[in-house]
Amino acid sequence: MKRTLIKHALAAVEPLEAITVAGWVRTRRDAKGFSFLELNDGSCLGSLQAIVDAGVPGYADMAHCITGASAEVSGRLVPSPAAGQKWELQAARLRLLGKSDPSYPLQKKGHTLEFLRTIGHLRPRSNLFGAIFRTRSRLAYAVHTFFQERDFVYVHTPIITTSDCEGAGEMFRVTTLKGNIDDQGQADFFGRPAYLTVSGQLEAETFACALSNVYTFGPTFRAENSNTARHAAEFWMIEPEMAFCDLEGDMDLAEEFVKALARHALEECAEDLALFGKFVDKGLHDRLQFVVERPFQRVSYAEAVDILRASGKTFEYPVEYGLNLQSEHERYLTEQHFHSPVTVFNYPREIKPFYMRLNDDGKTVTAMDVLVPGIGEVIGGSQREERLDALLENLSYHKLRPEDYWWYVDLRKYGTVPHAGFGLGFERLLMFLTGVGNIRDVVPFARTPGSAEF
RNA sequence: UCCAGAGUAGCUCAAUGGUAGAGCAGCCGGCUGUUAACCGGCGGGUUAGAGGUUCGAGCCCUCUCUCUGGAGCCA
Numbered sequence: 001m002k003r004t005l006i007k008h009a010l011a012a013v014e015p016l017e018a019i020t021v022a023g024w025v026r027t028r029r030d031a032k033g034f035s036f037l038e039l040n041d042g043s044c045l046g047s048l049q050a051i052v053d054a055g056v057p058g059y060a061d062m063a064h065c066i067t068g069a070s071a072e073v074s075g076r077l078v079p080s081p082a083a084g085q086k087w088e089l090q091a092a093r094l095r096l097l098g099k100s101d102p103s104y105p106l107q108k109k110g111h112t113l114e115f116l117r118t119i120g121h122l123r124p125r126s127n128l129f130g131a132i133f134r135t136r137s138r139l140a141y142a143v144h145t146f147f148q149e150r151d152f153v154y155v156h157t158p159i160i161t162t163s164d165c166e167g168a169g170e171m172f173r174v175t176t177l178k179g180n181i182d183d184q185g186q187a188d189f190f191g192r193p194a195y196l197t198v199s200g201q202l203e204a205e206t207f208a209c210a211l212s213n214v215y216t217f218g219p220t221f222r223a224e225n226s227n228t229a230r231h232a233a234e235f236w237m238i239e240p241e242m243a244f245c246d247l248e249g250d251m252d253l254a255e256e257f258v259k260a261l262a263r264h265a266l267e268e269c270a271e272d273l274a275l276f277g278k279f280v281d282k283g284l285h286d287r288l289q290f291v292v293e294r295p296f297q298r299v300s301y302a303e304a305v306d307i308l309r310a311s312g313k314t315f316e317y318p319v320e321y322g323l324n325l326q327s328e329h330e331r332y333l334t335e336q337h338f339h340s341p342v343t344v345f346n347y348p349r350e351i352k353p354f355y356m357r358l359n360d361d362g363k364t365v366t367a368m369d370v371l372v373p374g375i376g377e378v379i380g381g382s383q384r385e386e387r388l389d390a391l392l393e394n395l396s397y398h399k400l401r402p403e404d405y406w407w408y409v410d411l412r413k414y415g416t417v418p419h420a421g422f423g424l425g426f427e428r429l430l431m432f433l434t435g436v437g438n439i440r441d442v443v444p445f446a447r448t449p450g451s452a453e454f
Numbered sequence: 455u456c457c458a459g460a461g462u463a464g465c466u467c468a469a470u471g472g473u474a475g476a477g478c479a480g481c482c483g484g485c486u487g488u489u490a491a492c493c494g495g496c497g498g499g500u501u502a503g504a505g506g507u508u509c510g511a512g513c514c515c516u517c518u519c520u521c522u523g524g525a526g527c528c529a
Contacts, residue, residue, distance in 0.1 A: 029488045031486060032485080032486065035488095036487080049488085066480085082488070084488085084489050085489080106465095108478090109479080110465095111465070112465085114522070115465070115466090222527090225455055227455080228524085228528095230529080231527085231528070238529095316525085327525075327526090379529080425528085429529095438522095450520090
């Protein structure tokens with residue numbers, strides 16, 4: 001008999017004569033002559049309650065159907081006479097598939113996120129993590145839909161790279177060498193030192209300068225010793241790159257993108273979102289609604305500095321033109337001043353990387369960051385420097401060697417075009433859209449300094 | 455990496471420097487169209503690790519480890 005997903009059984013519009021469901025026991029309650037068995041198969045948040053009379057084949061195994069065990073139940077889907085669920089399964093047969101040792105760590109009651117992180121192999125069976133990873137899947141799909149519908153070409157930029165997207169962070173070395181690897185770069189597998197990518201941007205630019213609009217969506221690695229709730233050593237980044245596009249168009253796309261994913265979450269992940277709203281972040285639904293409906297605020301870096309100065313607030317770090325905005329500054333702007341996502345643009349040249357286009361003032365570059373309440377920076381992007389002379393000048397300004405970026409420079413030699421793009425951390429977006437406060441909880445198996453279990 | 459806090463039963467937490475406990479989970483039994491079911495009973499501990507102070511340390515001191523929150527770096 002074909003198995004019916006519990007998701008589909010619960011969504012039935014009429015009784016079903018003979019179905020088979022399979023899943024993991026969430027809880028069992030025994031009554032006189034029969035048992036209530038709640039099965040969850042992860043296809044949706046809800047579980048299906050099966051009524052198993054003592055006489056049905058397989059009932060002898062009921063004693064083993066404790067929380068965590070796997071089982072298959074066949075029977076009739078009928079309206080439930082009691083409150084709590086619309087449908088229930090009147091079992092005709094029970095089949096125990098896998099016993100669960102009494103040491104099964106997931107209980108029916110709530111667990112702390114810290115404890116669940118220590119059982120990464122079992123936490124997807126919990127309500128919260130099931131919801132998180134179903135949402136992650138749907139939003140990953142929505143990312144592709146968003147770009148494909150707009151004629152963006154998906155490019156698989158390399159994971160192993162020999163180029164450094166400067167400013168992005170520390171890199172993991174990839175090597176087959178043993179011993180002191182620094183002295184023997186030429187002997188290495190690729191004939192030179194190689195690393196895990198920190199960004200696909202430079203490669204994406206080459207494809208944008210051929211296919212017009214492209215995007216990447218893949219794993220990204222940073223070897224920084226960052227110990228925060230919003231940093232991971234391995235994460236997924238989305239990087240659109242558009243030819244014939246300026247900073248304005250870049251900011252438009254970034255805003256449109258965040259709004260589209262928020263809308264998608266509201267419309268397609270409503271059940272799971274309701275769980276987040278109940279247990280993780282009470283204001284989640286209203287915030288997403290707000291993000292979808294209202295335009296993002298846009299301020300230049302100079303204006304942002306003025307706002308911070310005029311705020312009368314005392315910050316731990318100084319607010320001064322030419323200094324980077326600190327977390328506390330970004331949070332003030334998005335959480336207290338504007339109460340909405342904010343796009344800050346035109347940053348001082350000296351605090352941004354070499355590839356950003358120099359503005360006519362000679363002092364600022366076309367950088368833009370999208371800040372959202374609760375998370376801070378979720379997008380960083382820019383219009384790229386497309387003028388050969390200016391790029392070479394910028395490389396030397398940042399003390400980088402043009403020959404190390406020869407192919408990147410070549411793009412400016414052969415039919416250069418204005419182009420722009422941004423990078424968005426998929427996990428940070430997930431945190432924003434689910435309300436989950438720690439990046440370790442939106443990654444199936446998080447890699448952080450000192451931690452790579454599972 | 456820096457600052458602060460925490461670590462006691464499988465889980466969540468108690469315990470003035472003086473006999474380590476409870477609820478839940480598990481096991482056994484009872485009751486019941488139940489639904490974080492309920493009632494009774496039982497088992498469960500190197501108090502993160504190492505060292506020190508003390509007649510006596512879960513508690514005080516030192517070091518180490520792990521986790522959490524904040525900061526830096528960033529997405």
